[in-house]
Amino acid sequence: MTIDDLIRAALDRAAAVAPDPQRIHANLAGRMRRFHRRRMLLAVAGGMAVVLAAAAGILGWHLRPAEYTLATRPIGCHVSIFFQPDATPEQIQGSGAGLARMPEVIQFAYESKNQAYENFKEMFKDAPDLVASVHPDTLPSAYRITVRDLAAARIVIARFQSSPGVSDVVEHDCRLRTR
Amino acid sequence: MTFDEYVGHRLGALVRYASVVTCDPYLAEDIVQEVLVRAQSRWTKVAKLDQPEAYLKRMVLNEFLSWRRRRSARVIPLGHAALDASAEPAADRTGEFDQRDEMLRRIAALPPKQRAAIALRYYDGLSDPEIADLLGCAPATVRSHCARALNALRAAMALTPTASVPEERG
Numbered sequence: 001m002t003i004d005d006l007i008r009a010a011l012d013r014a015a016a017v018a019p020d021p022q023r024i025h026a027n028l029a030g031r032m033r034r035f036h037r038r039r040m041l042l043a044v045a046g047g048m049a050v051v052l053a054a055a056a057g058i059l060g061w062h063l064r065p066a067e068y069t070l071a072t073r074p075i076g077c078h079v080s081i082f083f084q085p086d087a088t089p090e091q092i093q094g095s096g097a098g099l100a101r102m103p104e105v106i107q108f109a110y111e112s113k114n115q116a117y118e119n120f121k122e123m124f125k126d127a128p129d130l131v132a133s134v135h136p137d138t139l140p141s142a143y144r145i146t147v148r149d150l151a152a153a154r155i156v157i158a159r160f161q162s163s164p165g166v167s168d169v170v171e172h173d174c175r176l177r178t179r
Numbered sequence: 180m181t182f183d184e185y186v187g188h189r190l191g192a193l194v195r196y197a198s199v200v201t202c203d204p205y206l207a208e209d210i211v212q213e214v215l216v217r218a219q220s221r222w223t224k225v226a227k228l229d230q231p232e233a234y235l236k237r238m239v240l241n242e243f244l245s246w247r248r249r250r251s252a253r254v255i256p257l258g259h260a261a262l263d264a265s266a267e268p269a270a271d272r273t274g275e276f277d278q279r280d281e282m283l284r285r286i287a288a289l290p291p292k293q294r295a296a297i298a299l300r301y302y303d304g305l306s307d308p309e310i311a312d313l314l315g316c317a318p319a320t321v322r323s324h325c326a327r328a329l330n331a332l333r334a335a336m337a338l339t340p341t342a343s344v345p346e347e348r349g
Contacts (some may be wrong), residue, residue: 003336009282011283013283013303016197018194018195018198019204021191024208025186025210031212031215031216032219035217055257
């Protein structure tokens with residue numbers, strides 16, 4: 001008897017001791033019920049997972065500004081949006097509304113021409129010649145914005161640099177004080 | 180052919196096939212049931228195929244080789260108890276049958292892919308390219324599986340006392 005014959009004989013033997021098909025057939029119904037139940041369970045679990053993920057996402061969305069402020073309060077990275085002298089109040093308010101919707105913006109404040117001049121005078125009070133050379137009307141009105149880091153600053157810049165009424169958007173302090 | 184018709188006619192063959200591939204009656208039963216349940220849930224598609232039988236055999240093979248089954252496939256099945264439990268009359272348990280059962284145990288101890296390759300070649304009589312297609316590998320890999328399996332089986336038989344007198348009964 002060669003090894004090939006022996007292998008064939010052994011495999012025939014395995015076929016001969018195969019389980020009873022009748023019993024398998026009889027057990028099939030229960031197995032199918034379990035299968036469909038499992039599938040249904042999986043579908044339900046999958047649906048629940050989706051709902052939970054969505055809920056977590058919404059919750060995260062609502063918690064996000066608070067986390068932002070907490071994590072970044074000590075860091076000063078600023079963006080200024082300067083308006084053209086002939087920018088309309090609507091254009092300025094529109095930009096303000098846009099800022100309020102941006103997740104990158106931690107806080108922002110409007111600075112009118114007059115306030116800008118007052119701040120300028122305060123900042124350069126040691127140089128009266130410089131102050132004297134600037135007319136109160138030359139300084140543009142602006143939004144002074146606090147953001148988390150340079151990346152956020154760049155998003156704000158990209159968003160507003162070609163908005164109507166805007167003359168210039170610049171970032172400052174970011175490279176000095178953030179990571 | 181409806182699902183019930185198929186099961187009525189061909190279940191026996193499928194169970195035997197699964198038993199040969201797995202070398203384990205319990206695993207074979209489990210796999211056949213799993214495969215039938217899944218085939219039934221999309222039977223309209225399966226019945227449209229040229230050879231539903233070949234498709235089901237493939238499902239059996241894939242189920243056996245799948246990662247979910249690897250754990251159970253590692254357990255060496257078909258011990259003396261399982262063989263004795265079958266309806267073989269005691270008078271037939273001669274040296275040749277001992278040798279054959281010993282061989283079956285050796286085959287059962289092979290790694291799953293080698294076991295499947297041996298079963299497909301010697302029980303189903305498939306060619307190497309056909310086996311390669313079923314196992315999803317190159318024909319050269321099939322040859323290597325079979326060569327390794329045969330080496331292991333030969334080595335095992337040489338060590339077995341009953342194999343030292345194989346010509347005893349022709």
